[in-house]
Amino acid sequence: MINLSIKKLQRVMRALRYSGLVLCVLLFYGYAPYEEVPGISSISHSDLMKTVEFLSSPELEGRLSGGEGYNKAAEFAADRFASLNLEPFGTDKYFQYLNVEYNEIKGPGTLKFIHENSEREFQLGKDFTFRGFTGSGNLTADVVFCGYGLSRPDIGYNDYAGVDVKDKIVMVFKGIPSWKLNDSAWTNTYPREKSSVAARYGARGILLISNAAPIGSVLHGPGEQNEKFPQLEVSPSAADDFLAESGYTVKELQSNIDSLHKPISVKLKTKAHINVNTTYVKDQKTMNVAALIEGNDPVLKDEYVIIGAHLDHVGSQAGKIYFPGANDNASGSAAVLEIAEAFIKGNIKPKRSVVFVLFASEEQGLFGASHFAEHSGIPPERITAMLNLDCIGHGDKLQLGNGKSAPELWKKIKSIDSASVKITVNSTWGGGGADAEPFHKKGIPCAYFASTKSYTYLHVPEDKPETLNKSLFEKITKLAFLSAFEISAGNYNREEVK
Numbered sequence: 001m002i003n004l005s006i007k008k009l010q011r012v013m014r015a016l017r018y019s020g021l022v023l024c025v026l027l028f029y030g031y032a033p034y035e036e037v038p039g040i041s042s043i044s045h046s047d048l049m050k051t052v053e054f055l056s057s058p059e060l061e062g063r064l065s066g067g068e069g070y071n072k073a074a075e076f077a078a079d080r081f082a083s084l085n086l087e088p089f090g091t092d093k094y095f096q097y098l099n100v101e102y103n104e105i106k107g108p109g110t111l112k113f114i115h116e117n118s119e120r121e122f123q124l125g126k127d128f129t130f131r132g133f134t135g136s137g138n139l140t141a142d143v144v145f146c147g148y149g150l151s152r153p154d155i156g157y158n159d160y161a162g163v164d165v166k167d168k169i170v171m172v173f174k175g176i177p178s179w180k181l182n183d184s185a186w187t188n189t190y191p192r193e194k195s196s197v198a199a200r201y202g203a204r205g206i207l208l209i210s211n212a213a214p215i216g217s218v219l220h221g222p223g224e225q226n227e228k229f230p231q232l233e234v235s236p237s238a239a240d241d242f243l244a245e246s247g248y249t250v251k252e253l254q255s256n257i258d259s260l261h262k263p264i265s266v267k268l269k270t271k272a273h274i275n276v277n278t279t280y281v282k283d284q285k286t287m288n289v290a291a292l293i294e295g296n297d298p299v300l301k302d303e304y305v306i307i308g309a310h311l312d313h314v315g316s317q318a319g320k321i322y323f324p325g326a327n328d329n330a331s332g333s334a335a336v337l338e339i340a341e342a343f344i345k346g347n348i349k350p351k352r353s354v355v356f357v358l359f360a361s362e363e364q365g366l367f368g369a370s371h372f373a374e375h376s377g378i379p380p381e382r383i384t385a386m387l388n389l390d391c392i393g394h395g396d397k398l399q400l401g402n403g404k405s406a407p408e409l410w411k412k413i414k415s416i417d418s419a420s421v422k423i424t425v426n427s428t429w430g431g432g433g434a435d436a437e438p439f440h441k442k443g444i445p446c447a448y449f450a451s452t453k454s455y456t457y458l459h460v461p462e463d464k465p466e467t468l469n470k471s472l473f474e475k476i477t478k479l480a481f482l483s484a485f486e487i488s489a490g491n492y493n494r495e496e497v498k
Helices: 006-016 020-029 045-055 068-083 191-200 236-242 250-260 326-345 367-375 407-418 434-440 470-488
Strands: 095-115 118-121 128-130 137-146 169-173 205-209 231-234 265-293 304-310 353-359 383-389 398-401 446-451
Touching: 045 068, 045 326, 045 470, 068 265, 068 326, 068 353, 095 128, 095 236, 095 367, 137 205, 169 191, 169 265, 191 205, 191 231, 205 236, 205 265, 231 236, 236 250, 236 265, 265 326, 265 367, 304 326, 304 367, 304 434, 304 470, 326 353, 326 383, 326 470, 353 367, 353 470, 367 434, 383 434, 383 470, 398 407, 398 470, 407 446, 407 470, 434 446, 446 470
Parallel strands: 137 169, 169 205, 205 231, 304 353, 304 383, 383 446
Antiparallel strands: 095 118, 095 265, 128 231, 137 265, 265 353, 398 446
């Protein structure tokens, strides 16, 4: 093929009608631009953005798994797959059902600072947010600062020792210490666990101090739901307001605790008023959305390429704010749908079977991807590669993850990038990550597509379509499409995962 003249090569290309062989020629011998690959011209930032704008619209209320907004997003995706005549790959047409915890945060959604005879109401979404699994409550109580909110008397550390928090609202750091005692790992680190400890000592609610702007999050940790225990996340400046006249600031308290490796707990001279109502469901039905293009090679059709992204986000709060999740992860979901469309519009007949899947409940703990990895019906050894698209619309470059665990897959996609869009940085990581994690744990080679500087608006109301880099978004989607095409054409073989 290398010795063919340009004219002869063009005739061969027409005769082959853009088979997988042509893509190899295009990419690796440079006789034609990658834009001429079949189907790729259907991928445009305008189409991608239309999908993002719908998925991140107020109508979908932040796409919290188990909620009506998420269900609308799932139905939208299933309709797109159906319009392309893709084969359903769920247990019920395009849907694969699973159960997750669900918590609806209703009004009034109030946090007030009270000092002596004055009070001030904080702004939801700016000064504070409710944790996704907050309980209900309407209370006014004294505030007590309790360090990291950890109770580990077994290793000689207890933020609650010597301080009375009964019927109080505790305020603690959301994170955990950067140091260890007796080389022991910290436990009770998730919001649910910290809340459980606080409630055990008699507290009636908790304020978790964020490192920066408070975020929306449904990653809450294991344990039983306390439906009568409000759990909020507050900004450092709001926390400093509660520390008024204590003689400390948030920064000083954390610095002192970290330097001494000892608790500092303080009864404050301020009160907090919290009012929130919630509806909690322990087992709420939600769904992954999946479709299939069956391979046309008699042998390779029993091998699979999975192209996935999570469809969910973190929902809305008290009817006052919602989290659009344009980059996280309407961008990846839109890309999966566009890649599926490119396969169909390009009349591509892959040798390997290709599964397109949008996962539920990534934000809660990778539950949708874990369920799919366990119950897809595909033996893990038959999955040649899993491509995960998560937060690909904001930033300036692509960081292709999991290269340390699947180096040959990483090199393959990097070589395609070098011959096409040229957007990938050299740094990578290993061990899966996000929705790639359940597949990585089963020994499946994974590539994680994520843009650099991607988390500027992570889990805040500002994660809107206008923050996306449209050109980068289109290029990453095209690279993922070219990668899926090459792998499904048989031009990459499964490797051992490190």
